[in-house]
Each structure stands twice: as C-alpha cells, then as structure tokens.
Amino acid sequence: MMFEHVLFLSAYLFSIGIYGLITSRSMVRALMCLELILNSVNINLVTFSDLFDNRQLKGDIFSIFVIAIAAAEAAIGLAIVSSIYRNRKSTRINQSNLLNK
C-alpha cells in the first residue's frame, strides 16, 4: 500500500510536467518541466527496481542512464537557448524559429 503512493506522486509529477511544458512561454521554463518529466520516470523505475528486482537492479541502472542522458540534453538545450537569446534578445517560445534558416 505504501509504494502505490510513490507511484501516485510520480504520476502527479508527470502530469504537472506536461502541463508546464505545454503552457510555458519561456524556453528555460519548458526545459525545467522536461526535467520534471524525466525525474518522474526515474522515480517509477527505482520504485519497481526496489520492489521486484533485488538481484539484478535493472531499474536502478536504467535510471542512471536516464540521468546521464538528461544531463546531456539539458546542456545542449541551454546552449541552443542562449544562442537564440543572443540573436533575438527574447526567450519567448513562439519566436524560437531561428533554427529554420
């Protein structure tokens, strides 16, 4: 009964992350909500790894890889946002079509 509450928390973080990602007007806030989504998936993986898989810990190792990928993606995303800001002087999402050219 206890671990179901952890799964409820993960589902709540996921839906809040999706809401923030869709309705954010700034690109940095969208990246922050993307990190929320990835963390909710990580909580799910680690919960099930603790519950079912004490021998091989597959969920733990996969969540380590998810953390590494999220770090790489946050670095590249913020580099893109900073170069768009340098060219456009604004971080509104509807003005971020600079990569079209």
Next chain:
Amino acid sequence: MDLTGPIHDILVVFLGSALILGSLGVVLFTNPIYSAFSLGLVLVCISLFYILLNSYFVAAAQLLIYVGAINVLIIFAVMFMKGSEYSNDFYLWTVGDGVTSLVCTSILFLLITTISDTSWYGIIWTTKSNHIIEQDLISNVQQIGIHLSTDFFLPFELISIILLVALIGAITMARQ
C-alpha cells in the same frame, strides 16, 4: 532503508507534500528564479526518496548531477537571460491553458485509476518467492558496480561517447 513503519510513513508524507508544493512552484511562479529554486527543492526531495527506496547510488548520482550540475546550469541560464517576460506581465488564463489543464487532469486521473486497479500483490507474491536471503552480503552500490562492469558494459561506454558528443555540441552552439 529498513526503517520502522511509522517513521517511514511520516517521511513519505513529508517528502511527498514538499514534492507536490515544489512542482506547483516550478509551473506557477512568474519569477523564473523562484521557479528554478523550486526545481532544486523537487530534485533534493526526489533524492531523499531514492534513499528511502534502498537505492543509495542513484540518490548520490541524483544529488551530484541533477542538483549540482543541471540545476546550477539552469540557474545560470535564468540569470543570464534578462527576464523580459515578467515585466510585460500579461499572464492571462488563455483558452489553451484551460484545455491543457483539463487534459493533464484527465491524464492524472487515468494513471491513478490504473495504478489503483492493478493487483500488485499477485505480482509481488510470485516474485518474492525467488529471493534468496544471502544477497544482502553484497550492498546495493556494489551490486550496481558489478552489473555496470559486466552485464551493462556496452551501454556504459556508449553513454560516455554520448556525453562527449553533447559536450562538443554545446560548446559549439554557445560559442562566439
């Protein structure tokens, strides 16, 4: 951790409420600095959750990488962009916001209903019978080290290549 019942439950309730308030703060604060610090609170609470779930290495990795590197990077980026969006503050609740909140609430209720209706105790009972007691001689961190260097060695090396490519790409994008 093998904590006794009430302490475990109190910690879960405390961390869960901090998580709920922090994630609302990430989305709803208009000042982006407050939003970034709320994200830091959420990431620290998630790391403490991992300690409660017996995954000590993932908790340390979360604290070092997410809070120590990614959150600091986000705060640098927020401070670097002079926030023009909280000076022209037309934070009206548009139609798109309402539709999205409806869709996200329905996703949340769908997930909660699915989690509540799944019979977890049948799955737990069939997998707990395979556990052997002697695996407690090797701690969790040692087991992760063993599996990363034997079973999951190829993804480990590929992750290092991905991180190298991401580093070069980020420096190239943010230069000049």
